[in-house]
Amino acid sequence: MNPFNEKSKSLDNNFLPLRKMYPKSYNKDKTSPYTKTRVILMNGTEFESQWFMHNFARHCDEPEILNALAVVRRQEQQQQKRISCLKPINESILETTIAYEQLAVDLTAELARHEKNETNIKALNFALLEDFDHLYRYANLLKTDKGIDADVLVGKYTEIMPGRPTVAEHRFPSDEIKPHMDADKAELYSKLVACTITAAEQQTMNYYMNIAQWYKNDLGRKLYAEIAMIEEAHVTQYESLRDPTMTWLEQWVMHEYTECWLYYSAMQDENDEAIKKIWTEHFKMEICHLKTAAKLLKKFEKTDYEKVCGAGEFPKLLKIGSNKEYIRKVLGDTIMLTAEDRDYKDVRKLSDGHRFFDYQKFMAGDPEKNPSHLVIKKAIERLGKDFRYQDGEHPVKELRSRDKDNTKIARTK
Numbered sequence: 001m002n003p004f005n006e007k008s009k010s011l012d013n014n015f016l017p018l019r020k021m022y023p024k025s026y027n028k029d030k031t032s033p034y035t036k037t038r039v040i041l042m043n044g045t046e047f048e049s050q051w052f053m054h055n056f057a058r059h060c061d062e063p064e065i066l067n068a069l070a071v072v073r074r075q076e077q078q079q080q081k082r083i084s085c086l087k088p089i090n091e092s093i094l095e096t097t098i099a100y101e102q103l104a105v106d107l108t109a110e111l112a113r114h115e116k117n118e119t120n121i122k123a124l125n126f127a128l129l130e131d132f133d134h135l136y137r138y139a140n141l142l143k144t145d146k147g148i149d150a151d152v153l154v155g156k157y158t159e160i161m162p163g164r165p166t167v168a169e170h171r172f173p174s175d176e177i178k179p180h181m182d183a184d185k186a187e188l189y190s191k192l193v194a195c196t197i198t199a200a201e202q203q204t205m206n207y208y209m210n211i212a213q214w215y216k217n218d219l220g221r222k223l224y225a226e227i228a229m230i231e232e233a234h235v236t237q238y239e240s241l242r243d244p245t246m247t248w249l250e251q252w253v254m255h256e257y258t259e260c261w262l263y264y265s266a267m268q269d270e271n272d273e274a275i276k277k278i279w280t281e282h283f284k285m286e287i288c289h290l291k292t293a294a295k296l297l298k299k300f301e302k303t304d305y306e307k308v309c310g311a312g313e314f315p316k317l318l319k320i321g322s323n324k325e326y327i328r329k330v331l332g333d334t335i336m337l338t339a340e341d342r343d344y345k346d347v348r349k350l351s352d353g354h355r356f357f358d359y360q361k362f363m364a365g366d367p368e369k370n371p372s373h374l375v376i377k378k379a380i381e382r383l384g385k386d387f388r389y390q391d392g393e394h395p396v397k398e399l400r401s402r403d404k405d406n407t408k409i410a411r412t413k
Helices: 033-057 063-084 093-113 118-146 188-214 218-240 248-269 273-301 324-334 355-363 371-383
Strands: 337-340 343-346
Touching: 033 063, 033 093, 033 188, 033 248, 033 273, 063 273, 093 118, 093 188, 093 324, 118 188, 118 218, 118 324, 118 343, 118 371, 188 218, 188 248, 218 371, 248 273
Parallel strands: none
Antiparallel strands: 337 343
């Protein structure tokens, strides 16, 4: 599939009427977990796109470009509002959160499995273990507060057990930054990976940043606040992978191409016919947006779109699914890593005076009092053991205990 070869409406005829902006929501009890994750992913992709265009507009004084940005941005806003309303009214904050973390886990694993760029792979695998742990913490909050088993929500496609403990994830901010790719030399798939995962993690960060105050008890509010800080770290890591030397117009073309790729992937994978129709309609809208950006790139920078996305043919499509064995392997191989400068290092090999330990002492303080630990402690006290869904023994020996939360692994020597 090459979106540049597809027909599209004119830009001015690409708007959605208000009646189409409020679709029928999915049924939270019958809809596939991966339909829910696609809804979250595409909502985040649209958010990323329209905010990119707002920032572009704030750095541009060319009327023709500004006019095009305003029109496309309004249409992207319409798409985002339409997607966000697919979430049903009766789906709670925590139930939605489980879907967010299932997306983070299985999307990250899926992208890493098919990636060839080593810097991208390491970044994906590193954050994967942290989002995996977030799923475990929220699942225990869901069980103790609502009496709901999260394994039902994830359809048993994703295991729920400890990853790199959230308390170990508080690192000095500059250690999150990684080497960026050279967009002129990078594989198209690698560029799509960086754009997609940045949008997805930013969506999670934004959700947690804004939802904490709406939770109904102090421990839940504190947990959202703590994990929101880790999601901010993940966004810092992922956005640093993208090539900042690309021009604004080149970046715009890449944004639109990414949206086309994601919508087309969602179309191929979706089993809910009503939602598949939405993905299809949005894909056709995005073809118009892509061609608009490419035309402006050619006019104002004398650059063909091929510089950004090659001939335009989609690489391997995204298919979000279960990745249990891959995640187990990453857990067993990399649980002890932390971020250091532009790479990663076994926490046991850091110097005693490393800033990781200083930041841990300042930020996390007494780990026994951290919200991410207290959630598990509360579950153990009420249930006799923590809540998990495992297909087999945990691959990390130190994380196998069901009646004690490990707050030392990956954060102490």
